[in-house]
Amino acid sequence: MKKTTILINCPDKKGIIATVTNFIVAKKGNTTYVEQHVDNELEEFFMRLDCEFDQDEEKLTLFKESFDKHVASNYNMHWEMYNTDKKPKMALFVSKYDHCLYDILGRYASGELQVKIPIIISNHKDLEPIAIAFNVPFKHIPVNRDNKVEAEAEQLKALKDHKVDFIALARYMQILSSDFVNQFPNKIINIHHSFLPAFPGAKPYHSAYERGVKIIGATSHYVTSDLDEGPIIEQEVVRVSHIHNVQDFILKGRDLEKIVLSRAIKHHIERKVLVYNNKTVIFS
Amino acid sequence: MKKTTILINCPDKKGIIATVTNFIVAKKGNTTYVEQHVDNELEEFFMRLDCEFDQDEEKLTLFKESFDKHVASNYNMHWEMYNTDKKPKMALFVSKYDHCLYDILGRYASGELQVKIPIIISNHKDLEPIAIAFNVPFKHIPVNRDNKVEAEAEQLKALKDHKVDFIALARYMQILSSDFVNQFPNKIINIHHSFLPAFPGAKPYHSAYERGVKIIGATSHYVTSDLDEGPIIEQEVVRVSHIHNVQDFILKGRDLEKIVLSRAIKHHIERKVLVYNNKTVIFS
Amino acid sequence: MKKTTILINCPDKKGIIATVTNFIVAKKGNTTYVEQHVDNELEEFFMRLDCEFDQDEEKLTLFKESFDKHVASNYNMHWEMYNTDKKPKMALFVSKYDHCLYDILGRYASGELQVKIPIIISNHKDLEPIAIAFNVPFKHIPVNRDNKVEAEAEQLKALKDHKVDFIALARYMQILSSDFVNQFPNKIINIHHSFLPAFPGAKPYHSAYERGVKIIGATSHYVTSDLDEGPIIEQEVVRVSHIHNVQDFILKGRDLEKIVLSRAIKHHIERKVLVYNNKTVIFS
Amino acid sequence: MKKTTILINCPDKKGIIATVTNFIVAKKGNTTYVEQHVDNELEEFFMRLDCEFDQDEEKLTLFKESFDKHVASNYNMHWEMYNTDKKPKMALFVSKYDHCLYDILGRYASGELQVKIPIIISNHKDLEPIAIAFNVPFKHIPVNRDNKVEAEAEQLKALKDHKVDFIALARYMQILSSDFVNQFPNKIINIHHSFLPAFPGAKPYHSAYERGVKIIGATSHYVTSDLDEGPIIEQEVVRVSHIHNVQDFILKGRDLEKIVLSRAIKHHIERKVLVYNNKTVIFS
Incomplete structure (x- = not known):
């Protein structure tokens, strides 16, 4: 029994649900779960289906x-189909902060994340011992002003060699080039340490402290070539008060960052995210 | 164009989604929204569909x-169909506390709640001026140890006279008899002023204070003959600390109670609640 | 027994706490509660004391x-002293939205807010019936492009006539002039319908929807001549998702707005707010 | 300059604050921070002071x-004084679950927790590799029905040998005997995987799922001889819905457990917790 997940979006029209579920029945499949959304303003239709097929890989290709021919083209669909049993491959990019890395690897080790992590890439050597402790290959690729192009080429090669499906930037402190980003559309997950769009850019905790906000947050989003402007996947917040200084903000923020990034990674792994119009539909 | 909402639950089986959506197509209907849930442990299937039919009332009866004949019976379905354009009728039961009443009537007046409120019933006269200010009929039915049976008979008559569909107990401080409750299965919404199942019964804020909890809550649930044990519709919490005394708990709790009760009422009005096994499925 | 609240801020220095509490003892007072904060970065000291004096008004003036002479001048203090038993007078400014007005007046009627409300001022007549229902004087002062100066003069006269201590803008949709604002420093409380500093200005829910955020908020702040830039008193947030449209954002936001504004008003009434450097210290 | 923290509680009485702050001045100390609370119902006074003394250890003993002689005895005080610069020693008790251990050790390694961890004690060997990776001594003391007394004796010896000040039970799955518990009053911090007092005992996530709650929680408390009844230090909650099964509850709960336990440990380390009447005062 092959388990698959199908993600669809297309202009909204009558009869899509029946057409799709019928087609699956006709092909000896069974829809075990369907979730759907319509953006009435944009008149766009979104659907996620879990299906089971009594079929081998070859027949699934058919x-x-x-x-494509009989359904997708009639409705002008953008659609994807995933083998649910196959774990996607995630690369982690890190720098010096370890809290997100610990959190992700802890969940990975305990089997919470249905993913493979073939490689951790870092511009610093500091976190290598953690990678070793968790038995994950670690590659040090230094990045500076002068070698950025070469460094990214080396990163890309490593990603290719390990057949990486998507990337999580676990507090990776370098800005990726547009060239790099464009090779992984909606496949690079970043964690920004503020409640975007408040306090974009560097030092958001300092800015939040300066402004005297009573709540701080963290935001996980797909990376686009517009810095901090990509589609938001998940956000979380925590209350602060006048008694907390910038250092307290940073510590409280760490707990948000790791939780939010891990949630976003999980959504992505489970193919629950559809991006449209620079926003995300997160199926439940 | 008739808009309807269909709620279904039945033992889980292959092909339900396709069967139902097909049947609707065959009857010239269009499914505009479908949401579905499977309880894998109980092997129970749940679905909510929004449909449009180019039909008059009579044909909908057909x-x-x-x-019933061609679908529901084959799958052993429990199902309901609602005319979405028709506002249900809600009776409010109150006693002396006014915060939930203000909140509901404020939302009602502003058009936020797609409901009719033909009657407010109270065992006290205190809140009558509020009913008058909002132009809603108010009926005073005193309740005491000796007249409970008669009082409930009078309440039931008023509900019948006004063709009430469901009841919201907006801090109504009398316990309804099993006889009364059984006439409105999953149609009486209560607000309990604690985070059930913690602190059931009377004076939950006092108990919470006594125990030294750091978070208090409120719970909205359908009333069953087991006091405080009915299916939970919605809960919300708020943080407290040692600086708050019982009175502070009560004040903070009020804000929870009104928000939680109004949310539960809204879910019910929009036919988003399915009760099964003393739990609720809340469609989004 | 006279109950008073003393609020102090001054440059941080050794011995302030002992000096102040001693002075109160020497003057036959008893400090029943003290709360204190030091901003280590700015080296500024903040304190709030509840005291009881066996004295009449005249001796308190002494x-x-x-x-002032023996303590405040030595420490370069800014300080204020309030008679705790005396309820401050609050004016409400409203336009057409009623949810904040209902919430405040409901709390006022139930005795939750230790304040007097001598006047509601509005640029529209729509909410007058609510004012009448709650027995609060309502004054209609239309505002348009041409009469802004005269309208504010009329507002100021009404505030003076009623000896108003502070103002709450309960979704008042006009921008007050700098002249007006400067007459009430840290005495005009506004509710902004976004999680500032995200989405300042008009239509924040539309902007939040556009950006695809997963959490929306509301912010209560003191009004300064910089629009939406005044010291933040309180914020609260609620989760949203792709299923919510702008209208849903607005409805969810209303629940935030009323709660947040009422909390801010309460902090202000209880003299728990100290403003410094465009930020607030909120004593507990 | 010696930094100290003083924690005081005693029956409420006039003049305590002034008396204490004066006494510190008289002894050439400077109170840098004071926080205070009065439980008006119990008429009990609580205070926490940060002080600096230009003194050596010997003079602090004086x-x-x-x-004790001139202040504490007059007010019938229970009081404690801590050298703020000295890190307390914490033992970790674990079994097989690793998420809390990872979280605590991650914070420990990053310097977030001002504590020493001389020993991890476990009734299983499973987590030894984590202890090794973080360079913390690990002691395996198996516990079963027959050897409980001996095992606890061995645990106590290890605690004594390492001069342990307090214990954190990081999902330690054995119940400690009253004899053991009574040797560490308010010094054993447990994490319970429910929102106490809801769902005490074993399998709380299963019970929460069964009851159909919409919010689950975790509770950190001091261990007393009454199981799950000790003073609550911290609680946190997260929203769940019908789509989550027991396994989802457990996964979501893990994130709560680690955050809540780490917060409680931090409060304890910073001497911000005062226990009275089986409740906690948590200074800010």
Whole structure:
């Protein structure tokens, strides 16, 4: 029994749900779960289906071709189909902060994240011992003003070699070039240490402290070539008060960052995220 | 164009989604929204569909008969169909506390709640001026140890006279008899002033204070003959600390109570609640 | 027994706490509660004391003079002393939205807010019936492009006539002039319908929807001549998702707005707010 | 300059604040921070002071004697004085779950927790590699029905050998005997995986799922001989819905457990907790 997840979006139209579920039945599949959303303003339709097929890989390829021809093209669909049993491969990019790395690797070790982590890439050597402790390959690729192009080439090669499906920037402190980003559309997950769009850029905790806010947050988003402007996947907040100084903000923020990033990674792994119009639909 | 909402639950089985959406297509309907849930442990299937039909009332009655015969019976379904354009009728039961009443009537007046409120019933006269200010009929039915049976008979008559669909107990301080409750299964919404199942019964804020909890809550649930044990619809919490005394708990709790009760009422009005096994499925 | 609250801020220095509490003892007072804060970065000291004096009004005036001379001047203090038993007078400014007005008046009627409300001022007549229902004087002062100066003069006269201590803008949709604002420093409380500094200005819910945030908020702040830039008193947030449209954001936001504004008003009434450097210290 | 923290509680009475702050001045100390609380119902006074003394250890011993004689005895005080610069020693008790251990050790390694961890004690060997990775001594003391007395004796010996000040039970799955508990009053911090007092005992996530709650929580408390009844230090909650099964509850709960336990440990380390009447005062 092959388990698959299908993600669809297309202009909203009558009959999509029946058409799709029927087609799956006709192809000897069973829809075990369907979730759907319509953006009435944009008149766009979104759907996520979990299906089971009594079929081997080859026949699924035929299903794909057939679905493209008889369904997707009629509705002008953008659609994707995933083998649910196959764990995607995630690369971690880190620098010096360790809290997100610990959190992700702890969940990875305990089996909470249905993912493979073939490689951790860092511009510093500081976190290598953690990678070793968790038995994950660590690659040190220094980045500076002069070698950025070469460094990214080396990063890309490593990602290719390990057949990486997506990247999580676990407080990676370098800005990726547009060239790099464009090779992984909606496949690079970043954690920003503020409640975006408040306090974009560097030192958000300092800015939040300066402004005297009573709540701080963290935001996980897909990276686009517009810094801090990519589609938001998840956010979380925590209350602060006048008794907390910038250092307290940073410590409280760490707890947010790791939780928010891990939640976003999980959504991505479970194919629960659809990006449209620089926003995300997060299926439940 | 008739808009309807269909709620279904039945033992989980292959092909339900396709069968139902197909049947709607065959009857010239269009499914505009579907949401679904499977309880894998209990092997129970739940679905909520928004549909549009190019039909008059009479033909919808035929649809119902046909659906019953050709679909529902095959899957052993429990199902309901609502005319979405028709506002349900809600009775409010109150005693002396006014915060929930103000909140509900404020939302009612501003058009936030798609409901009709034909009657407010109270065992005290205190809140009558509020009913008058909002132009809602108010009926005073005193309740005491000796007249409980008669009082409930009078309440039931008023509910019948006004063709009430469901009841919200907005801090109504009398316990309804099992006889009364059983006439409105999953149709009486209560607000309990604690985070159930913690602190059931009377004076929950006092108990919470005594125990030294750091968070207090409120719970909205359908009333069953087991006091405080009915299916939970919504809960919310707020942080407290040693600086707050019982009176502070009560004040903070009021803000929870009104928000939680109004949310539960809204879910109910929008037919987003399915009760199964003393728990609720809340569609989004 | 006269109950008073003393609020102090001054450059941080050794011995302030002992000096102040001693002075109060020497003047036959008893400090029943003290709360204190030091901003280590700015080296500024903040303190709030609840005291009881066995004295009449006249002797308290002598206390003030003496404290000024022997304590405050030595430490370069900014300080204020309030008669705790005397309820401050609050004016409400409203326009057409009623949810904050209902919330405040509901709390006022139930005795939750230790304040007097001598006047509600509005640029529209829509909410007059609510004022009447709650028995609070309502004054309609239309505002338009051409009469702004005259309108503010009329508002100021009404505030003076009623000896108003502070103002709450309960979704008042006009921008007050700098002249007006400067007459009430840290005495005009506004509710902004976003999680400032995200989405300042008009239509924040539309902007939040556009950006695809997963959490929205509301912010209560003192009004300064810099629009939406005044010291933040309180903030609260609520989770949203792709299923919510702008209208849902607005409805969810209303619940935040009323709660946050009422909390801020309460802090102000209880003299728990000290403003310094465009930020607030909120004593507990 | 010696930094100290003084914690005081006693029956409420006039003049305590002035008396204490004066005495410190008289002994050439400077009170840098004071926080205070009065439980008006119980008429009990609580205070926490940060002080600096230009003194060596010996003179501080004299201060203690003098304070006892001239201040504490007059007010019937229970009081404690801590050298703020000295890190307390914490033992960790664990079993098989690793998430709390990772979280605590991660914070420990990053310098967030001002504590020493001389020993991790476990009834299983599973987590030894984590202890090794973080360079913390690990002692395996198996516990079963027959050897409980001996095992606890061995635990106590290890605690004594390492001069342990307090214990954190990081999901330690054995119940400690009353004899053991009574040797560490208000010095054993437990994390319970529910929002106490809801769902005490084992399998709280299963019970919460069964009851259909919409919010789950975790509770950190001091261990007393009454299981799950000790004074609550910290609680946190997270929203769940019908889509989550027991396993999801457990995963979400893990994130709560580690955050809540770490917060409680931090409060304890910073001497911000005062226990009275089976409740906690948590200074800010």
